Amino acid sequence: MALLLPATRPAAPSTVAVSSNAIRDNTALLRSRCGTPVMAVVKAGGFGLGAVTAARAALAGGADELGVATCTEAIELRRAGIEAPILSWMLHDDAPIRDAVALGVRLAPTSTAQLARVAEAALSAGVVAEIEIEVETGMNRSGAPRAQWRALFEAASATPGVSVAGIWTHLSGAAPEHFTEPLAQLDEALALARSLGLAPRRHAGASLAATVDPRTRLDIVRLGASIFGIEPVPDRPVGLTPVATWETRVSQTRDARGGQTVGYGRTPVHTATRLALIPVGYADGISRRASADRHPMTVSIGGRRFPLIGAVSMDQSVIEAGDAPVMPGDRVVLLGDPARGEPSLSEWADALGTIPQEVLTAIGPRVARREVDA
Numbered sequence: 086m087a088l089l090l091p092a093t094r095p096a097a098p099s100t101v102a103v104s105s106n107a108i109r110d111n112t113a114l115l116r117s118r119c120g121t122p123v124m125a126v127v128k129a130g131g132f133g134l135g136a137v138t139a140a141r142a143a144l145a146g147g148a149d150e151l152g153v154a155t156c157t158e159a160i161e162l163r164r165a166g167i168e169a170p171i172l173s174w175m176l177h178d179d180a181p182i183r184d185a186v187a188l189g190v191r192l193a194p195t196s197t198a199q200l201a202r203v204a205e206a207a208l209s210a211g212v213v214a215e216i217e218i219e220v221e222t223g224m225n226r227s228g229a230p231r232a233q234w235r236a237l238f239e240a241a242s243a244t245p246g247v248s249v250a251g252i253w254t255h256l257s258g259a260a261p262e263h264f265t266e267p268l269a270q271l272d273e274a275l276a277l278a279r280s281l282g283l284a285p286r287r288h289a290g291a292s293l294a295a296t297v298d299p300r301t302r303l304d305i306v307r308l309g310a311s312i313f314g315i316e317p318v319p320d321r322p323v324g325l326t327p328v329a330t331w332e333t334r335v336s337q338t339r340d341a342r343g344g345q346t347v348g349y350g351r352t353p354v355h356t357a358t359r360l361a362l363i364p365v366g367y368a369d370g371i372s373r374r375a376s377a378d379r380h381p382m383t384v385s386i387g388g389r390r391f392p393l394i395g396a397v398s399m400d401q402s403v404i405e406a407g408d409a410p411v412m413p414g415d416r417v418v419l420l421g422d423p424a425r426g427e428p429s430l431s432e433w434a435d436a437l438g439t440i441p442q443e444v445l446t447a448i449g450p451r452v453a454r455r456e457v458d459a
């Protein structure tokens with residue numbers, strides 16, 4: 086017997102509408118602002134919004150290449166038919182290197198051991214693997230340490246099956262003075278590579294550095310957060326468009342008297358109020374911190390803002406609607422466009438003591454992602 090699924094109303098308790106036009110337009114704006122090619126970074130499932138949707142939209146906006154963290158993410162893009170150049174920079178143990186290399190994904194070995202794994206995968210796949218070596222210049226995260234550059238570059242130029250297409254670094258900090266020394270180190274790495282007969286391209290800047298410091302733009306910029314509408318410098322916005330609208334519907338209402346309590350933590354209701362239940366909880370990405378203190382996060386119903394009340398549960402949250410005539414079925418916007426009075430990503434981030442990227446990528450698997458205006 087065929088299972089009948091509702092055709093029009095989404096079956097998920099909440100939905101994130103992803104504007105591919107916004108991703109496209111943000112990419113186009115940033116590309117013209119930077120004046121360089123753009124690698125659109127769609128890691129972590131396109132910052133939680135859908136990697137394939139994001140990749141296609143960014144390419145439509147003029148992105149020249151794509152960047153991801155894992156080989157699996159790169160393979161997903163290839164399986165969706167995306168043929169643009171892809172760089173994948175995290176070579177963890179058991180990464181499906183051979184499949185990635187066979188699909189023409191560029192990898193970023195940071196040690197001679199990783200280089201050997203990539204070369205072996207290339208030989209077994211019968212291809213030459215283009216690699217872009219990441220060098221460490223001060224962030225102390227990934228990247229080949231300076232003391233190993235020579236050995237790594239020499240090995241890379243001598244190893245059959247690999248071809249060095251790039252040398253790059255990732256920058257920490259927020260101001261141009263933080264980038265000077267790392268850029269000088271990247272230059273040294275380039276000079277060393279050239280002295281060994283290599284002719285790689287170079288890149289460094291991601292959204293923040295590329296926005297505030299033209300020196301970091303080099304041959305290509307790697308832009309993630311900004312193409313998803315996250316302003317690199319909120320005080321000096323470049324005019325990006327919000328990409329995600331997270332919405333649900335009120336599933337129940339009840340009228341509470343002063344003196345009653347709400348939720349596991351027995352948060353008191355001070356005066357009579359209507360309580361509106363939504364089927365979205367911390368497993369979906371509304372952190373318990375959103376209702377934890379005296380300044381709960383507010384959400385939008387019918388163009389007005391109402392605060393959460395009571396501890397957020399795993400699957401449900403309660404909104405304090407006061408004397409507003411909120412009814413079951415009313416649309417609730419949890420995250421959207423501040424220009425429409427809806428809660429913004431940065432408002433969530435400020436309320437939770439984190440950054441917008443973490444808010445987006447915390448949106449859980451039960452939330453449907455729906456591409457709009459494709």
Ligand SMILES: *Cc1c(COP(=O)(O)O)cnc(C)c1O
Nearest residue numbers: 126255291292307308309310311
């Ligand atoms: C995440 C990431 C980027 C993109 O950074 P944004 O700040 O999101 O633009 C670029 N390069 C690397 C290596 C990254 O890990």
